[in-house]
Amino acid sequence: MPESPLSFPARVRADDGVLLATDIYLPGAPDDADDTPGDTVLIRLPYDKSGVYCFIPLVAEYFTKHGYRVVAQDVRGKFRSGGDALLFVNEVDDGHATIEWIIRQPWSNGRVAMWGDSYYGYTQWAAAASGHPALKAISPRVTGTGLGEPVRRDGAERTRPVEWGVTFMYPLTQFFDNDMVLWEPDWSRRDFAAQAEEFIAQVGYRGLSYDQWYPRPVHLPRFPEGDPFAGRSVPVLHTIGWWDNCAPLSWADVERIKERPNWDAHHYLRIEPMDHESFELLDDDDDRVEDRSEEQIRALLPRTLDPTLAFFEVFVRGNGSPADIPRVAWNLGGTTGMRESASWPPEGTRAVELFATEAGELAPSRPESAATAHWVHDPADLVPSSVPDAFSFLLYKPDEAAIGDRADVLRFESAPLGADIDLAGPVTARARVSSDGPVMDFFVRLLDVAPDGTALRIARGQLQLRDAGRPETLDLDLGQIGYRLQAGHRLRVHVSSSDYPEFLPQTGTGADPWTWGETLANTQSLVLGGTDAFSLTLTVLEGDLS
Numbered sequence: 001m002p003e004s005p006l007s008f009p010a011r012v013r014a015d016d017g018v019l020l021a022t023d024i025y026l027p028g029a030p031d032d033a034d035d036t037p038g039d040t041v042l043i044r045l046p047y048d049k050s051g052v053y054c055f056i057p058l059v060a061e062y063f064t065k066h067g068y069r070v071v072a073q074d075v076r077g078k079f080r081s082g083g084d085a086l087l088f089v090n091e092v093d094d095g096h097a098t099i100e101w102i103i104r105q106p107w108s109n110g111r112v113a114m115w116g117d118s119y120y121g122y123t124q125w126a127a128a129a130s131g132h133p134a135l136k137a138i139s140p141r142v143t144g145t146g147l148g149e150p151v152r153r154d155g156a157e158r159t160r161p162v163e164w165g166v167t168f169m170y171p172l173t174q175f176f177d178n179d180m181v182l183w184e185p186d187w188s189r190r191d192f193a194a195q196a197e198e199f200i201a202q203v204g205y206r207g208l209s210y211d212q213w214y215p216r217p218v219h220l221p222r223f224p225e226g227d228p229f230a231g232r233s234v235p236v237l238h239t240i241g242w243w244d245n246c247a248p249l250s251w252a253d254v255e256r257i258k259e260r261p262n263w264d265a266h267h268y269l270r271i272e273p274m275d276h277e278s279f280e281l282l283d284d285d286d287d288r289v290e291d292r293s294e295e296q297i298r299a300l301l302p303r304t305l306d307p308t309l310a311f312f313e314v315f316v317r318g319n320g321s322p323a324d325i326p327r328v329a330w331n332l333g334g335t336t337g338m339r340e341s342a343s344w345p346p347e348g349t350r351a352v353e354l355f356a357t358e359a360g361e362l363a364p365s366r367p368e369s370a371a372t373a374h375w376v377h378d379p380a381d382l383v384p385s386s387v388p389d390a391f392s393f394l395l396y397k398p399d400e401a402a403i404g405d406r407a408d409v410l411r412f413e414s415a416p417l418g419a420d421i422d423l424a425g426p427v428t429a430r431a432r433v434s435s436d437g438p439v440m441d442f443f444v445r446l447l448d449v450a451p452d453g454t455a456l457r458i459a460r461g462q463l464q465l466r467d468a469g470r471p472e473t474l475d476l477d478l479g480q481i482g483y484r485l486q487a488g489h490r491l492r493v494h495v496s497s498s499d500y501p502e503f504l505p506q507t508g509t510g511a512d513p514w515t516w517g518e519t520l521a522n523t524q525s526l527v528l529g530g531t532d533a534f535s536l537t538l539t540v541l542e543g544d545l546s
Contacts (some may be wrong), residue, residue: 007023007024007025007057007060007072008023008024009021009022009023009024010022010023010024012073012097012098012101013097013101014076014083014090014093014094014097015093015096015097018076018081018082018083018094019081019082020073020074020075020076020081020082020083020094020097020098021049021074021079021080021081022049022071022072022073022074022098023049023050023056023060023071023072023073024069024070024071024105024107025057025060025061025063025064025069025070025071025072026064026069026107027064027065027067027068027069028064034107035106035107036107037106037107037108037109037110038067038068038069038107038108038109039067039068039069039109039111039112039113039312039316039317040068040069040070040071040102040107040108040111040112040113041063041068041069041070041071041112041113041115041312042070042071042073042098042099042102042112042113042114043056043059043060043070043071043072043073043114043115043116043120044073044075044091044094044095044098044114044116044120044123044124044127045072045073045074045075045116045119045120045123046074046075046078046079046085046119046174046175047078047119047174047180048074048078048079048180049072049073049074050072051079054117054120055294055297056072058294058297058298058301059115059301059305060072062301062305063305063309066309068113068312069107069108071098071102075090075091075094075119075123076090076094077175077177077178078175078178079178079179080178081178084208085175085176085177085178085207085208085209086175086209086212087148087170087171087175087209087212088122088126088147088148088220088222089220089221089222091122091123091127091222092126092127092129092130092222092223092224093130095123095124095126095127095130095132096127096130096131096132098127099112099127099130099132099134099135100132100134102134103134110134111134111316111317112132112134112135112136113135113136113138113312113316114127114135114137114138114139114140115138115139115141115305115308116139116140116141117141117142117143117276117278118141118142118143118147118246118276119143119147119148121140121141121142121143121147122144122145122147124138124139124140124143125138125140125143125145125228125253126222126223126228128228128232128233128234128236129223129224129228129229129230129231130224131224131232133232135234136234136235136315136316137235137236137237137311137312137315137316138235138236138237139236139237139307139308139311139312140236140238140239141239142239142240142241142244142247142250142274142276142278143246143249143250144246144248144249144250144252144253145222145223145228145249145253145256146249146252146253147246147249148167148170149219150167150168150213150214150217150219151163151167152217152219153217157466158465158466158467158472159463159464159465159466159472159474160463160464160466161462161463161464162441162462162463162503162504163503163504163513163514164502164503164504165500165501165502165503165504166390166502167213167504168192168196168213168214169184169185170209171207171210171212171213172196172199172207172210175207175209176203176207176210177205177207181203183199187500187501190379190505190507190513190516190519191515191516192504192513192514192515192516193214193215193512193514193515193516194515194516196210196214214514215515228253228256229256229257229260229263232262233260233262233263233265233266234266235266235267235268235311235315235322236263236266236267236268237268237270237307237308237311237325238250238253238254238267238268238269238270239271239272239307240254240269240270240271240272240480241271241272241273241274241275241276241278242272242273242274242281242331242333242458242480242481242483243273243274243275243393243394244274244275244276245275245276245390245391245393245502246276247479247480248477251479251480254267254269254344266322268311268325268326268327268328268329269327269329269330269344270307270328270329270330271328271329271330271331271344271480271482272330272331272338273331273333274394275392275393275394275395276390276391276392276393277391277392277395278300278304279392279393279394279395280394281333281334281394281397282336283394288394288395288397289395290392290395307329310324310325311325326340326341327341327342327343328340328341328342328343328344328346330344330346330424331482332422332424332482332483332484333458333481333482333483333484334483334484334485334486335484344425344480345424345425345426345480345539345541346424346425346541348541349424349425349539349540349541350539350540351537351538351539351540352364352537352538352539352540352545352546353535353536353537353538354414354491354535354536354537354538354545355367355529355533355534355535355536356373356410356412356493356528356533356534356535356536357528357529358371358373358528358529360411360412360413361412361413361415362412362413362491362492362493362536363414364545364546366529366530366535367528367529367530367533368529368530369529369530370527370528370529370530370531370532371527371528371529371530372525372526372527372528373410373525373526373528374523374524374526375408375409375410375495375496375497375523375524375526376407376521376522376523376524377408377435377437377440377441377497377498377506377508377521377522377523377524378408378508378521379505379506379507379508379519379520379521380519380521381408382498382500382505383403383406383408383409383443383496383497383498383499383500384403384499384500385499385500385501385502385503386398386400386403386457390502393457397456398457399454399455399456400445400447400455400456400457400494401447401449401453401454401455403494403496404447404455404492404494406496408496408497408498409494409495410493410494410495410496410526411492411493412492412493412495413449413490413491413492413493414490414491414492414545415490416451416487416488416489416490417485417486417487417488417489417490417491417543417545418487419487419543419544420484420485420486420487420542420543421484421485421540421542421543421544421545422483422484422485422540422541422542422543423458423481423482423483423484423485423538423539423540423541424481424482424539424540424541425480425481425539425541426477426478426479426480426481426537426539427446427459427461427478427479427480427481427536427537427538427539428475428476428477428478428536428537429444429461429474429475429478429493429534429535429536429537430473430474430476430533430534430535430537431473431474431476431495431526431527431534432471432472432473432474432526432527432532432534433465433468433471433472433474433524433525433526433527434465434468434469434470434472434524434525435465435468435469435522435523435524435525436469436522436523437468437469437506437508437509437510437520437522437523438467438468438469438509438510439464439465439466439468439506439510440464440465440468440497440506440522440524441462441463441464441465441497441498441503441505441506442462442463442464442465442474442476442495442497442524443460443461443462443494443495443496443497443498443499443503444460444461444462444476444478444493444494444495444536445457445493445494445495445496446458446459446460446492446493446536447491447492447493447494448483448485448489448491448492449489449490449491449492450486450489451488455492458481458483459478459479460478460479461476461477461478461479462476462499462503468522471525471527473532478536481538481539485543491545495526497522497524506522507519507520508520508521508522
């Protein structure tokens with residue numbers, strides 16, 4: 001994809017003298033650019049501001065057609081920018097320095113907004129945390145302030161998150177040095193740390209980001225006071241995807257913002273039926289291609305950018321009223337169009353609890369007598385992940401029915417639904433679990449099973465029990481959901497102890513999964529029925545699950 005002729009390059013000097021490679025796009029024809037003062041959209045990303053992956057020139061073209069100046073920048077240490085490729089920790093200061101540079105340019109009117117996905121959604125939170133008064137609004141998508149943070153291994157907590165397989169891969173690929181490194185371990189081997197060292201020896205030098213995190217993690221501060229929401233707030237259009245694998249990070253920020261009245265006052269949610277790479281549930285099959293054409297990308301820009309433009313029109317340009325923007329715009333997965341509500345979950349929802357039975361049913365009544373279900377976690381035969389790339393879940397839109405046929409997966413299923421059921425809000429599970437091994441990973445997947453037997457995952461959660469020899473009752477967060485279950489469909493739950501390679505698997509001996517080593521099969525236990533019954537709590541907007 002050629003670089004837009006409307007852009008011209010610049011170098012922004014960070015506070016410590018590092019030069020950050022920057023492209024400037026101005027409205028107007030190539031031979032008649034509008035360099036009069038106007039509003040600016042800043043995009044700071046580590047994925048190459050001029051490359052094909054993020055198609056920033058096309059995004060900039062769309063924004064400039066709406067009168068915005070656009071500044072696209074390779075973050076520190078990436079592609080054409082100077083400095084070290086060190087994840088996350090420089091984005092507050094570099095964001096502040098870039099905004100300060102923008103407002104001193106003759107084509108700037110002193111008002112800046114930011115837009116972007118994933119890491120370049122994170123750079124927006126970082127710039128906002130810098131407190132620069134010229135930043136008037138941000139539009140972060142599919143991201144979170146805790147993006148990419150390794151699981152903390154200090155402390156004596158009984159539970160912690162299950163480690164993503166990509167956690168240590170990212171600093172070995174995207175953030176190893178200035179360029180993107182195309183390297184992937186041999187997933188049939190489990191000695192990931194050894195393979196990483198083999199790769200580093202082959203390259204001939206080490207990467208700062210990997211060494212920051214492994215083998216002795218150094219959790220450098222990302223934000224002033226350690227809190228992204230401690231300072232001055234800005235209006236936020238916060239976009240989350242129902243099938244985004246990073247959605248738990250987004251929802252964690254939603255909860256933190258609720259505790260900050262100055263942020264909550266102008267926090268606007270948009271929840272779409274998409275995954276991390278913006279593939280949507282209802283996309284036509286022709287749109288389910290890994291390498292989208294320029295024509296396809298252009299066709300996607302209105303649905304991607306128009307909500308942001310409407311938001312900036314109010315909060316950057318001052319046209320209209322904040323009341324013109326819905327506090328929550330959301331899609332009910334399985335249906336078309338967006339809905340609006342004053343809050344999330346929307347008013348009128350109710351909690352409905354379903355219980356697993358020994359017969360493999362998912363029923364509205366708690367079984368009176370307790371029983372125990374068992375399955376074996378075998379590190380040599382792991383439950384496979386359903387897609388090769390967790391960030392593009394809906395590109396593949398996998399049928400996960402066969403996973404429930406495995407001996408190491410417990411399966412519970414409801415009767416066919418007599419009418420449509422609309423789910424809108426949190427999904428949680430309560431489970432009393434234990435293992436004969438030292439550490440237990442507990443995975444719960446919620447699926448919609450169609451009459452033809454195909455199963456689409458609609459919610460999931462996972463948690464690690466650190467001292468698994470002692471039974472523990474876990475309250476498991478399966479995230480938020482907006483979804484229509486159609487009449488004749490069934491709800492299904494899969495319970496397992498691995499999801500590989502999306503999550504690093506347990507060795508069965510308590511050894512570090514990234515290092516690997518000696519392994520042992522473990523027998524896992526789950527209580528069904530009685531006071532400790534395994535149950536699932538759904539948030540129902542319309543319909544009856546009883």
